[in-house]
Amino acid sequence: MTSLTVSVAAGMIYAPAIWAQAQPAAGTPKFEVASIRLCDGRGTAGLKGGGTGGAGGGSVSPGRVSFACGSLANFVQRAYVTFVNGHRNPPWGAPPISGGPAWINSDRYKINAKAEGNASQGMMQGPMLQVLLEERFKLKIHRETREVTVYALTVAKGGLKLRRVEEGSCTPRDYAALSPSPEPGQKPFCGNGGFGRKGSLVVAEIPAISIDEFSKRLSFRLDRPVIDKTGVKGLFDFHLEFAPDIITPQFLGQPGEPSEPAGQSIFTAIQKQLGLKLELAKGPREFLVIDRAEKPSEN
Numbered sequence: 001m002t003s004l005t006v007s008v009a010a011g012m013i014y015a016p017a018i019w020a021q022a023q024p025a026a027g028t029p030k031f032e033v034a035s036i037r038l039c040d041g042r043g044t045a046g047l048k049g050g051g052t053g054g055a056g057g058g059s060v061s062p063g064r065v066s067f068a069c070g071s072l073a074n075f076v077q078r079a080y081v082t083f084v085n086g087h088r089n090p091p092w093g094a095p096p097i098s099g100g101p102a103w104i105n106s107d108r109y110k111i112n113a114k115a116e117g118n119a120s121q122g123m124m125q126g127p128m129l130q131v132l133l134e135e136r137f138k139l140k141i142h143r144e145t146r147e148v149t150v151y152a153l154t155v156a157k158g159g160l161k162l163r164r165v166e167e168g169s170c171t172p173r174d175y176a177a178l179s180p181s182p183e184p185g186q187k188p189f190c191g192n193g194g195f196g197r198k199g200s201l202v203v204a205e206i207p208a209i210s211i212d213e214f215s216k217r218l219s220f221r222l223d224r225p226v227i228d229k230t231g232v233k234g235l236f237d238f239h240l241e242f243a244p245d246i247i248t249p250q251f252l253g254q255p256g257e258p259s260e261p262a263g264q265s266i267f268t269a270i271q272k273q274l275g276l277k278l279e280l281a282k283g284p285r286e287f288l289v290i291d292r293a294e295k296p297s298e299n
Contacts (some may be wrong), residue, residue: 028127031113036136036296039069039108058110060125062118067111072104072293073097075111075133080141080288083126092220095143100290107295140292145284151226152281153215153270161275162211162236170208170235190235195221195251201263202251204240211276214238222266223247227283230276242269 058067067075081094113132115124133139170190171182182189191213193206206214214236215228223246243263244251263269270276 028131029115029119029123030131030135031124031128032116034111034113034132034136037110039110060121062121063115063124065111065113065121065124065129067109069108069110071106071108072133072137072139073100075109075129076104076139076141076288076290078125079127079129079133083122083129086120086126087122092216093225095286095288097288097290100293103295104290104293109296136296138292138294139290142289142291144287144289146287147282148225148285150224150281150283150285151218151222151278152229152283153211153218153226154229154277154279155232156271156275156277159275160232160236161273162238165208165235165237167235193238197251198241200243201241202244202248204238206238208235208237210235221248221250223249225283225285226278227281229281238274240266240269240273242266 058065058070060066070078076097077094081097082089082091111132113124113128115128119128168187170188170192171186173189173191188207191206191209193204194217195202195204197203204217206217209217211230211232212228215226218226241263242248242265245265247266264272267278270278
């Protein structure tokens, strides 16, 4: 997230240390009892107590998890990315998953499991779920860095058009704590904003983040990763408006949206509004590769 992959070279945003673990550590606790059953349907219920994290509906409570109708790919995303180190991690920059048989995306499973004692939600959805998947699905995974086409983010000719924010003017956010708001007396969270819509346009309103962090959030929204090549440090306020297109696929097809929204493309908008520039380049990206997976016997 960031980057969102194994060793992290300078400027490589794809996989920070939090995603460096591909297999559960020795001595990771196991579920005391676990049931895995094939679903008849896909299931639509939202997961309570821990967020969806890419898997199916269900619930999480101290010492118990119930996942309703998620694919193995969903569970891998949850166990090896979102909660890989036992607590929630930000989604941007997470390594994509590749490999494995086709059924890992099509077959849906219900998982109900009980831990000894009151294991934390993060531990059950991360390291303990990893152990369960490896035992019951015979799952084998490794990490792999590949050279892919990326966007390099650089400073445009004419310089930055961003308002710098003083260090210490905001509270760094701990995503693992899942705090919806700062503690009493704390300053507002840094980067407490995101992407939304204003008519046919997409609007990014994100205060007090670094350019590197902004590049990671762009990676989560664009059709390929973004690597910060500016070398500029510090915090800035970001306001960006652009028309969605195939470069930003998740924003296409909104209700009532014209087929060709009027407005600047994201390439033009970033340059004219922020003083930055996106260019195609080659760069490393980390992948989680599924080497082996077997359908589990139901019990």
